[in-house]
Amino acid sequence: xxxxxxxxxxxxxxxxxxxxxxxxxxxxxxxxxxxxxxxxxxxxxxxxxxxxxxxxxxxxxxxxxxxxxxxxxxxxxxxxxxxxxxxxxxxxxxxxxxxxxxxxxxxxxxxxxxxxxxxxxxxxxxxxxxxxxxxxxxxxxxxxxxxxxxxxxxxxxxxxxxxxxxxxxxxxxxxxxxxxxxxxxxxxxxxxxxxxxxxxxxxxxxxxxxxxxxxxxxxxxxxxxxxxxxxxxxxxxxxxxxxxxxxxxxxxxxxxxxxxxxxxxxxxxxxxxxxxxxxxxxxxxxxxxxxxxxxxxxxxxxxxxxxxxxxxxxxxxxxxxxxxxxxxxxxxxxxxxxxxxxxxxxxxxxxxxxxxxxxxxxxxxxxxxxxxxxxxxxxxxxxxxxxxxxxxxx
Amino acid sequence: xxxxxxxxxxxxxxxxxxxxxxxxxxxxxxxxxxxxxxxxxxxxxxxxxxxxxxxxxxxxxxxxxxxxxxxxxxxxxxxxxxxxxxxxxxxxxxxxxxxxxxxxxxxxxxxxxxxxxxxxxxxxxxxxxxxxxxxxxxxxxxxxxxxxxxxxxxxxxxxxxxxxxxxxxxx
Numbered sequence: 001x002x003x004x005x006x007x008x009x010x011x012x013x014x015x016x017x018x019x020x021x022x023x024x025x026x027x028x029x030x031x032x033x034x035x036x037x038x039x040x041x042x043x044x045x046x047x048x049x050x051x052x053x054x055x056x057x058x059x060x061x062x063x064x065x066x067x068x069x070x071x072x073x074x075x076x077x078x079x080x081x082x083x084x085x086x087x088x089x090x091x092x093x094x095x096x097x098x099x100x101x102x103x104x105x106x107x108x109x110x111x112x113x114x115x116x117x118x119x120x121x122x123x124x125x126x127x128x129x130x131x132x133x134x135x136x137x138x139x140x141x142x143x144x145x146x147x148x149x150x151x152x153x154x155x156x157x158x159x160x161x162x163x164x165x166x167x168x169x170x171x172x173x174x175x176x177x178x179x180x181x182x183x184x185x186x187x188x189x190x191x192x193x194x195x196x197x198x199x200x201x202x203x204x205x206x207x208x209x210x211x212x213x214x215x216x217x218x219x220x221x222x223x224x225x226x227x228x229x230x231x232x233x234x235x236x237x238x239x240x241x242x243x244x245x246x247x248x249x250x251x252x253x254x255x256x257x258x259x260x261x262x263x264x265x266x267x268x269x270x271x272x273x274x275x276x277x278x279x280x281x282x283x284x285x286x287x288x289x290x291x292x293x294x295x296x297x298x299x300x301x302x303x304x305x306x307x308x309x310x311x312x313x314x315x316x317x318x319x320x321x322x323x324x325x326x327x328x329x330x331x332x333x334x335x336x337x338x339x340x341x342x343x344x345x346x347x348x349x350x351x352x353x354x355x356x357x358x359x360x361x362x363x364x365x366x367x368x369x370x371x372x373x374x375x376x377x378x379x380x381x382x383x384x385x386x387x388x389x390x391x392x393x394x
Numbered sequence: 395x396x397x398x399x400x401x402x403x404x405x406x407x408x409x410x411x412x413x414x415x416x417x418x419x420x421x422x423x424x425x426x427x428x429x430x431x432x433x434x435x436x437x438x439x440x441x442x443x444x445x446x447x448x449x450x451x452x453x454x455x456x457x458x459x460x461x462x463x464x465x466x467x468x469x470x471x472x473x474x475x476x477x478x479x480x481x482x483x484x485x486x487x488x489x490x491x492x493x494x495x496x497x498x499x500x501x502x503x504x505x506x507x508x509x510x511x512x513x514x515x516x517x518x519x520x521x522x523x524x525x526x527x528x529x530x531x532x533x534x535x536x537x538x539x540x541x542x543x544x545x546x547x548x549x550x551x552x553x554x555x556x557x558x559x560x561x562x563x564x565x
Contacts, residue, residue, distance in 0.1 A: 299464030
């Protein structure tokens, strides 16, 4: 037992190879040895417990995830979960209505002996959409969450105050901590704009989460688009490079205007309008020229193509420009913008339609749906919270 | 248990495990996102899992391996690094011990020396057993090896440490 005379405290134990080995890989020999040791030194019992506790809980298992990161990740999970749930519920409703249609057909035949041709529109040739409940925009700052039920304009200034203007010109002013990372969560169906402390202007599209500091106090200016889509006009500042992080890639910005979209389930997209950006995905860094788009999918090499930028940034001015755009893409966009959930089977012919033209994203969903159906040669019907899209009747 | 409590309870452990397996922070976060979204997508699943934490660890590892394979396939054209060659590096934290810096470093060195004498898989087993308190059956499942193979790796570890540090127990 002599050797263990040096072990008088829990820190001594943590320095002792025999103790460490016993803890991490105990076998019979080690067990009986240490049992005997503590039997002879009962005064060291607490030191032993402390050493074990430290090793297990903090020494070998310390998470480097900070509170902000943890919160932001949870928000992201919640957004995805809610979206999925709505889709699922809707599949059920869709199924139920299909059953109802069949029931009607049978009734029709039985009661009126009518040819049910007008009713037999195969149910997969309908796309059904549902209007979902609206959620509030949330601004998380200094650990507090403030909700707004209308689109907002958020503006940060040098004095460390945040000004939030709602559509009805209701202004809320908040004092915030200088070093604070804030989050702005824009749910589906809402949009917001944001002016950062350096004068950079950000348009956030529906379903987006942006993390940004109150002040850019470090060497770099850094913000993070955790999910969603934004258009940004970065204020020029040679001294402080501007970085935009996303979960999948990183952008270095050299005084520019560009659109960045990174929704779940679709590839990340960077469209450069003006200036210069470089995109870092993995170890690769690629420079973009104006009018170029970079598509980034996980596990694939980034794809570069020349595009008409107006198609990608028109949303910030409240309209969609379409050119042979697949129906599914159009519905995806409308879904996010108005917080709807469209439901269609994989083999619906309707989704193969394309749209060309301009759709104003007005507050009146009926107007928007009318435009879509005109552009895609379809028709729609709205009942309560449900929208049915089908082939245009001759 | 609702999503928020599950998340708060296990997110740190999941994050640590992912990082120890050698993945970037953001990749681990994405994988955790996917795991929780999948979990809640199926309420039946939630009701039928008895060891929720183990289930989360397993899903996370599978998800990370999938991501790893996708990336690998791109880079090396089909040449995927086998599971047993994945890294496993335990970060040792001594900063929270309220003692002199010098003593902190000493403790860190001792633990590091010992862990460095082991292989990645041995470190992973030790972490799963000692810190996460999984049994050999669960660990074998996570490592995709047999229970016997798992035990063998541990006894090998004990032997190699005895040789290396000549830690002889005098009874």
